[in-house]
Structure formats: C-alpha cells, structure tokens
Amino acid sequence: MAFYSKEDLVVLLKEAGLRVTDHRLAILSSISRVRQPVTVYELVDTLRKKENIDQATIYRNLSSLHIAGLIRRLDFNHGHAHYELETGRVSHQLVCSNCETIEKIEGISIDDVIKKILKKSKKFKQTTTHSMEIYGLCKNCV
Amino acid sequence: MAFYSKEDLVVLLKEAGLRVTDHRLAILSSISRVRQPVTVYELVDTLRKKENIDQATIYRNLSSLHIAGLIRRLDFNHGHAHYELETGRVSHQLVCSNCETIEKIEGISIDDVIKKILKKSKKFKQTTTHSMEIYGLCKNCV
DNA sequence: TATTTGTTGCAAATAATTCGCATAATGTGT
DNA sequence: ACACATTATGCGAATTATTTGCAACAAATA
Ligand SMILES: [Mn+2]
Ligand SMILES: [Mn+2]
Ligand SMILES: [Zn+2]
Ligand SMILES: [Zn+2]
Numbered sequence: 001m002a003f004y005s006k007e008d009l010v011v012l013l014k015e016a017g018l019r020v021t022d023h024r025l026a027i028l029s030s031i032s033r034v035r036q037p038v039t040v041y042e043l044v045d046t047l048r049k050k051e052n053i054d055q056a057t058i059y060r061n062l063s064s065l066h067i068a069g070l071i072r073r074l075d076f077n078h079g080h081a082h083y084e085l086e087t088g089r090v091s092h093q094l095v096c097s098n099c100e101t102i103e104k105i106e107g108i109s110i111d112d113v114i115k116k117i118l119k120k121s122k123k124f125k126q127t128t129t130h131s132m133e134i135y136g137l138c139k140n141c142v
Numbered sequence: 143m144a145f146y147s148k149e150d151l152v153v154l155l156k157e158a159g160l161r162v163t164d165h166r167l168a169i170l171s172s173i174s175r176v177r178q179p180v181t182v183y184e185l186v187d188t189l190r191k192k193e194n195i196d197q198a199t200i201y202r203n204l205s206s207l208h209i210a211g212l213i214r215r216l217d218f219n220h221g222h223a224h225y226e227l228e229t230g231r232v233s234h235q236l237v238c239s240n241c242e243t244i245e246k247i248e249g250i251s252i253d254d255v256i257k258k259i260l261k262k263s264k265k266f267k268q269t270t271t272h273s274m275e276i277y278g279l280c281k282n283c284v
Numbered sequence: 285t286a287t288t289t290g291t292t293g294c295a296a297a298t299a300a301t302t303c304g305c306a307t308a309a310t311g312t313g314t
Numbered sequence: 315a316c317a318c319a320t321t322a323t324g325c326g327a328a329t330t331a332t333t334t335g336c337a338a339c340a341a342a343t344a
Contacts, residue, residue: 018290019289019290019291019340019341019342020341020342021290021291021292021340021341023291023292024291040331040332041331052293053292053293054292054293054294055332056292056293056294056295056332056333056334057291057292057293059331059332059333060291060292060333061291063333073219075217075219077215077217079300079301079302079330079331080330080331080332081331081332092259094259094260094263094265094266094269096265096266097270101265103263103264103265103266105259105262105263107262108255108258108259108262110252110255113250113252113255114276116250117234117236117247117250117276118236120247120249120250121236121245121247122245123236123238123243123245123280123281124236124238124245124276124278124279124280124281125281125284126278126279127236127276127277127278128239128277128278128279129276129277130274130275130276130277131274131275131277132272132273132274132275133272133273133274134256134259134266134269134271134272135269135270135271135272135273136266136267136268136269136270137266137268137270138265138266139265139266139267142267161309161310161311161320161321161322162310162311163309163310163321163322163323165322165323166322182300182301183300194324195323195324196323196324196325197301198301198302198303198323198324198325198326199322199323199324201300201301201302202302202322202323203322205302206322221299221300221331221332221333222299222300222301223300223301
C-alpha cells in the first residue's frame with residue numbers, strides 16, 4: 001500500500017539509527033508490498049528462499065524495526081503476531097472472531113479519546129502509539 | 143474488582159450455556175478478584191495447588207469462557223495473553239513499552255468511533271467487542 | 285585499511301499453547 | 315435416585331511461536 005523505493009527505505013533505517021542491511025530492506029519492502037498485516041510465517045516463507053534469510057534473522061529484525069518505530073505489531077487473537085508498516089496514518093482493524101478475515105480502516109483519528117484517557121491516568125503522562133482491534137463476524141461468517 | 147458471589151457466577155455460567163464446574167467457578171472467581179488482567183501463568187500458579195487444576199484445563203476453560211463472552215482476552219505484546227472479566231463496562235489499557243506496567247481506564251466509550259469505522263467497512267456489518275491498547279512509557283520508565 | 289560494533293546462519297533451547305486418550309463429573313430425562 | 319449422553323479433566327506428549335549462544339561476517343567510522 002505504501003510504496004517505498006529502496007532509497008526511501010535506506011533513509012528510514014538511517015534515521016532510525018539502524019544499520020542498512022539487505023535483509024532489513026527485504027523485510028521492510030515485503031511488509032510494505034502487502035495490503036494485510038503480514039505474519040512471521042509469511043515472511044519466512046517468502047524470504048527464506050528468495051533471499052536466504054533465516055527465521056531467527058527475521059524475528060530479530062522485526063523486533064528491531066518494531067522498537068525503532070518503523071513497523072507495528074498487531075495481535076488478532078490468532079496465536080501469532082502480524083506486522084504492518086508504521087505509516088503515521090491512523091489505522092484500526094476489524095477482526096472476524098471466526099475466520100482469519102481482517103479489514104484495515106484508515107483515517108479515523110481517536111486522538112481526543114486518547115486525550116481523555118490520558119487525563120484519567122495516574123501512571124502515564126503521554127503515549128506513543130496505540131492499537132485497536134474491533135471484533136465481530138465478517139460477512140461470510142454471519 | 144467486580145465482586146461476584148458464587149451464586150452469581152453459577153448464573154453467569156448457566157446463562158452462557160456452560161456446565162457449572164468447580165474449576166470454572168475457581169477460574170472466574172480468581173479472575174474477578176484481581177485488579178490487573180491476569181496471565182495464564184498466574185492462574186496456573188494460584189489454582190494448581192489450591193484446587194489441583196491442570197494447566198490444560200485452565201487453557202481449555204479460558205477458551206470456553208472467552209468464546210462464551212464471559213472474559214476478555216488481552217494482548218500487550220508481552221508474549222502471553224492476559225484475561226479479565228467481561229463486565230459490560232468499557233475498558234481500555236495504557237501499556238508501558240518498557241516494563242510490565244499496565245493501567246486500566248474504564249468509562250470512556252468509543253461507540254461513536256466504532257460507528258464511523260463500521261460505516262467505512264466493506265466486510266463487517268456489526269461488531270461485538272473491541273480492545274484498545276495505548277502504548278507509552280509509564281512514570282517509572284520515562 | 286583497521287577497528288569497532290552490530291548482524292547473520294545454524295542449531296538448540298524456551299515459552300506458550302494444544303492434543304490424545306482414558307477416566308470422571310455434569311445435566312437431563314426417567 | 316438412576317441411567318444415559320455429553321462434556322470436563324488429568325496427565326503426558328506434541329505443536330507452535332519465539333528466543334538464544336556462538337562463531338563467522340558485514341556495516342559504519344575514522
Ligand atoms: Mn493470523
Ligand atoms: Mn504480561
Ligand atoms: Zn469471518
Ligand atoms: Zn514502565
């Protein structure tokens with residue numbers, strides 16, 4: 001969805017203070033090319049053969065990229081994590097409680113809600129990111 | 143936080159169409175007695191000795207109770223699930239990106255946001271539950 | 285280029301969660 | 315209370331997801 005050139009990705013990595021490696025570029029590129037938040041399994045499956053990346057490397061890089069704020073880690077109660085690019089745009093997920101269907105909705109800000117929540121908080125003064133998963137049955141599963 | 147009598151819990155189980163067993167009562171009671179969303183490990187640790195419940199039983203029951211809508215399953219990127227009672231009250235979580243601190247904020251509805259999101263959706267007509275985790279650094283970790 | 289420091293592959297280890305199966309307990313209808 | 319069908323449980327083993335140790339290797343910097 002977000003199409004980054006290799007040069008863009010290099011800049012992103014450098015700005016984040018991360019070394020630029022082919023593997024990181026391949027992972028970011030792979031994540032950015034799919035519409036749905038991707039699973040580790042899918043990345044391993046795609047990149048192991050093509051780029052000869054080990055799964056430990058993928059896990060380690062996903063962790064680095066996540067900590068650096070370049071990707072988001074999402075949980076849909078599937079028993080495994082999903083990842084998507086951290087675009088800056090707000091993004092929330094509709095998740096089917098029955099099948100693997102998820103639908104990403106972008107562009108609806110909840111900053112005011114978060115502001116209210118922060119006001120009530122005793123332990124937090126500010127926040128960095130958030131994730132919201134909304135569960136229900138998709139059309140096929142109703 | 144929500145104090146349920148044993149009789150209340152029995153009613154909850156029956157209404158949900160689940161059999162009433164001592165183990166389920168113990169699990170629900172245990173979850174309802176703590177303020178923070180509880181981990182499976184904590185439940186196993188608490189209930190294995192006292193009630194002699196096997197961990198497989200705990201996992202199976204957490205799944206049933208979750209599917210029946212009696213408990214919520216929460217993910218804080220800790221690598222394990224947390225559970226809390228499904229109270230009907232809205233509940234969102236502030237989660238520290240650095241330590242295990244979480245803070246539950248109740249009473250701030252986001253129904254209107256969800257309505258907007260649903261309006262944009264192509265795959266979902268209605269939803270059942272949602273969960274929102276807001277990440278940042280807690281006071282201790284700033 | 286030399287040095288430093290972060291990255292990778294490989295194999296093995298952990299951690300979280302699930303399963304198979306025999307036995308026991310629950311709910312329902314006599 | 316009794317019998318039956320159905321679901322729950324313990325125990326051990328299996329699966330999955332994710333992490334780690336370590337030696338070899340590559341990126342950044344001067
Ligand atoms: Mn999935
Ligand atoms: Mn935790
Ligand atoms: Zn579905
Ligand atoms: Zn903290």
